[in-house]
Amino acid sequence: xxxxxxxxxxxxxxxxxxxxxxxxxxxxxxxxxxxxxxxxxxxxxxxxxxxxxxxxxxxxxxxxxxxxxxxxxxxxxxxxxxxxxxxxxxxxxxxxxxxxxxxxxxxxxxxxxxxxxxxxxxxxxxxxxxxxxxxxxxxxxxxxxx
Numbered sequence: 001x002x003x004x005x006x007x008x009x010x011x012x013x014x015x016x017x018x019x020x021x022x023x024x025x026x027x028x029x030x031x032x033x034x035x036x037x038x039x040x041x042x043x044x045x046x047x048x049x050x051x052x053x054x055x056x057x058x059x060x061x062x063x064x065x066x067x068x069x070x071x072x073x074x075x076x077x078x079x080x081x082x083x084x085x086x087x088x089x090x091x092x093x094x095x096x097x098x099x100x101x102x103x104x105x106x107x108x109x110x111x112x113x114x115x116x117x118x119x120x121x122x123x124x125x126x127x128x129x130x131x132x133x134x135x136x137x138x139x140x141x142x143x144x145x146x
Contacts, residue, residue, distance in 0.1 A: 014057070028057050029068070034080050051090050054087060059094035069095070075094065086119075092120060096126075100106065
């Protein structure tokens with residue numbers, strides 16, 4: 001069933017991530033590289049949280065290596081297939097920096113569906129809006145160190 005497949009995929013991604021070798025980094029980055037077919041373990045376009053595992057693993061790579069982080073930011077300016085664009089927006093959100101959100105703005109595209117990926121929208125809200133109550137935001141600026 002779909003739940004078992006998602007769990008198996010998540011375990012596989014975690015195992016690849018744990019290896020921390022150049023080959024394992026190449027496999028993980030293949031999920032967001034435009035010219036790479038990557039490994040289509042699930043349909044991220046209709047994903048219900050399964051993309052969180054590769055996104056977190058790729059974000060961890062970016063936090064650990066400035067060159068990878070810069071490459072992730074550069075990918076935001078590329079024309080990507082929908083699944084890779086959505087996964088990249090999850091990566092950007094998990095990096096949780098103003099620099100990442102700024103790069104992620106390049107993922108906004110009125111000709112795509114969704115034009116603003118959900119995870120990017122949430123990252124923008126978290127960066128610029130101050131939470132007031134549960135799921136409510138006020139338009140007061142949030143103090144940021146940029």
